[in-house]
Amino acid sequence: MLSDNQRRHLAQSLAHIEQTLTDALLLGAQARGDEVFPRYQAPLPAADAAALQAALRRLRGSLRRFLRAQNIATPRHGELDPRWALDTQITLLRNVALELRPAHLAGFGALDENGAAACRALAAEIGALLEGMQDGLRMQGTLAQPAPGDTLGALLLELVQRYRLGEYRARVAALAARSGRVEVAVVGRVSSGKSSLLNALIERALLPVGVVPVTAVTTRLLADAEPALELDYLDGRREQRPLDELAQHISEQGNPGNRERLAEVRVGLGALPWAAQAVFTDTPGLGALQGHARAAALDYLPRSDLGLLLIDASATLTELERDLAQAVLDSGAALRVLLTKSDLVDSDAVREQRAYLACQLGAALNTTVQIDALSSVPARRDELRAWRERELQPLLASLHVDAAARSQTRSLSLARLVLSSLRLAAREQNPGGTATLDSAPLLALDAAARTQHRAIAEFSERAPAALLQRAAQARMGAAALGTLAADVAHQLAQQTRAALAPDASEDNAALPAFDWQATPLPAPPPRALGALGRAWQHQRLQSMFGPALEQACRSYAAALHAWLDAHVAARQRQLRAGQSAGAADPAQLAQDIARLAAALGIGTGTGTPIDPARSQ
Template sequence: MLTENQRQHILNLLSHIEHEVQDGLRALTEQDPQALFPRYADPPEPRRVAALRAHLERLRSAMRRFMDAHGMARPNLPAVDASWAFETRMALARNAVYDLRPGYMRGYGALDEEGERDCRALAAELGLLLDDIGRELRRQPLELPAGVDRGGLLALLAEIVARHHFFELREALRRLLAGGETVEVAVLGRVSSGKSSLVNALLGQDLLPTGAIPVTAVVTRIRHGEALRIEALDAEGRAQTVAPEDLPQCIVEGGRLAGGLREVDIAVPAAMLAGGIVLTDTPGLGSLHASASAHALTYLPRCDLGIVAIDAAATLSTPDADLLRALQQAHAQRMVLLTKCDAVAPAALAQQRDYVARTLSELLGEPVEVHPVSVAAAQAGLFRHWRETVLAPAEAACAAASAERARARTLRLARQVGLRLEQGLREAPAASAPAGAPGAALAALNELEDRLRDLCARFAQNGAAVVLRDAAEEQSQDAALPQRVAGLAGELADQVVRDIAAGLGKLAAEAAPGQRDELLRGAPPFAWTPPDAGVSARGGPRFWRQWRLRRELQRQFGAPLQEALADYAQQLREWLAQACRALRQAMRGEAPAGAPAGGDAEQMRLDLQRLRAWLKDAPADGA
């Protein structure tokens, strides 16, 4: 008679035997045709595998007879959770990524600056991708809320993003699906600029921890509720309820619960929030933890009104200006506050206010108002005046524009989805490219890609200045100047596209005859509508008129044109990267990683047609 310990040991051994044979069979049958580093070669014929499966069944029969004879029940041996096993393997893969970092690579020989940069970039990219893979099983699938039109554009985008696994677009789509008649008001700024104190003053209660030591480390969103309720969301979006006394431990840098949290959501009874306002306290730029600052910047695309807090006793810094630029690029309304103004003498405060307003107006290319505020009891009148005469009208304007803002963001996402579909279709033909590309051809492509990326960077940096200079030299009629500026910008963008296509076209014609057009298809279109503005520089010598006109054009069009060209340059870089990737694969005779099979390609074409039908009547700029 077997003892219980012996029975358990035998069960462990039998399970191990079956698993080893299963894994052996899997190695023979589950080869990945797209693998960069295949594990095994020369798989056996299917009939031999079928014979092995018959052997496995005989093995199982022998095990089953023994277990039945000794009354061994299989449920006594719990199986390992499949998701846990998969995530464990992803953790082991991430461990291997650490050895790619320059500090480890130097152990195998000297590492020059280029090699160090490439190794660091590869380690960072692979680490992020493995993090995404490891979280995928726990991620909630996209679902259409009850109020979303099943036949509308958002529903179509959700279908396409899910079907073709456009992972990078899911979060933006999720936010649009959440919708709601809310106005996101974010308080942003450097560490210790008084953000949390300002939020408490707006709520009329001491909800968030403040003081010299507490530093916000997690994006904290506060909405209206009948009673206080706090939920913490981790990196995968899973929520857990938090007791009010534990709130500081969730949002303060170094708090025992803050690690791994993405966001804290608080419902609280507060008059300011009753009309649909969502007030957000963000981690300060300059936090000791880089991830905290990253959380603040990641939040910006969701923001409708950004309040940038600057300590009145401190100097204007580069991060302050960068926040305003980021809000401008996110098409959010902007407001600048000089906080803690009670600690500064009136004359010094007036001087600081004038300096900040003047400097930011020049940097952003638009007028910037600066409002001094203080949450000190002695300054209650000043705070109330700002809240009622400045903040409340700004919130009302955001609420009135919410529908148009959601429409613009939906169209922007739809164009991104369209570009991804075009890229997938452009890559598909490369799978049948002829094999055999000399190393010299690949080296030439690498060198050409570097030059063309530099061309895109120079276009983004200097394009607006070139366009405005040419427009000033032409001195067109005043009424036609805005349209001429847009025309010159389009001509410059077209020239950059022609330069990229010409450079890649020669290599494509040599590497993949007959596929050149397919490989280079999908260049993003450029469209920019200049703001309505009257521009005139009449009278005086020609050089004087040119100088005045150029300065006026810079004031009226400089910032929006620079933003449009920078955004287009990023689209060009993405197109260039996709074209170069497809061309490399064509040179090597490889199927592109992630390239769709025939059925998927046909589905992509159908989805792109449906999407284009929605977009054909939309404004060109999508904003």
């Protein structure tokens, strides 16, 4: 009799034998001879391949007999999605491509200017090609059709599929999935209390909770829907199951690593008067090791109308929460931040944490963020109900009224992005109709980005002292100093935009704003300050405003660095999209550009802009 540990060891060893032989046979049989770095001398002869395949089948028969005799279970299917496995490998290869840059070759000897330029171009080209492969892998399945009458949605679906614009696929799918309900995404780090809060809001112990990562699959709770459990699988299947089976399908314990290959789970909640026609989505926690869970959480955001970002009241704000809050806003959804588990922290600490988060997130997102402290424990249930009726219910009603306008804005924004990618593809297409990735734009983009990063760093280091010097000379107070600093910051931002896209008249990406009030300021200097000498005046300004100004400049520099990185990444994706789309027939591409421009009422089109909200 074998122990459980022995069974597991045997299963892993036998799986390794089978998988290694299978992979080796596939590689040997598929060797082509046109590789740049061939692994094998020649493809495996057909007769040898057939004989080895027969031997492998006999080996598998032996494995099955042994496993059945020893009562060792085997999975119905593999745990890894092949697209995910390939995507991971390509991500690692993109890191290798980065090491082709001149900076990484310096340790192997001197590199002249021509060699450096060639290596930089090669790294950029390979990186773009690998990114294109990833985009292709991520274009899984067939996109849902837009609602009848949604002409713009149908056109976007057609163009995204025809030109393989994988970066826009999730947004097209989100627009097609609009149901008229208000979509509420509950997001946050692992164990931030998402499932517990949802259970408390709907006042029933429905979702599994725990101190370890629990939610493995995106779970949608539908108000005013018949109580039922519906499972959607990645292969397109749909099943109805008893509601009491929910935990075994959505928890990491019952469905580890999403072995059931579920796309999402839907649960009807019955009547919820305070949340009519709303859908609450419990997303897997970010920050876990489960990569599939993180992807599921982020993929849902383009569908959401409201993002509830949960942060543990006793935890510190991390870059993960900042990025997640920005992702919610970037998706076009409203944002509310909820401090959970506030019952575990005293009231003064909660008040300080709310003020801290409001300041930090407000500066990072360049907008005012509402932050509420909540607890899901039974002793605080009345407070939660009061918040639900005072804050959440009116917000859901308002979002329901504005749903059509919000959908229209998202459709038009996506249409402009697609049009920009297609126009870029047309400009970069060669006369033969086959796109080639020109390394010159990538090199220019890389050089401009490095130059602007240096300029931003210099602003952060030198601007505070220079601004204080000018303020002392002009005898400025707090308001005038803030205006001067904002003007200098605005000039830097405009310089950054112009350096990266001097001819991009359609580049409307919002630049970060210099927020002088992001850091509390001391009282302004007395009126007598104007009569003092400039040296003394500068010293007084430094003592009163120096730390605040330095902090404001550092915060703005960090925001502008982030904007620059995001902008460069977007331009690189456009170059990659131009390569993919450029392989199309030039006449067809020109016709599609004209169709989309006409739908938007811009460019050379003469059509009336389509209202995508008519069918919502």
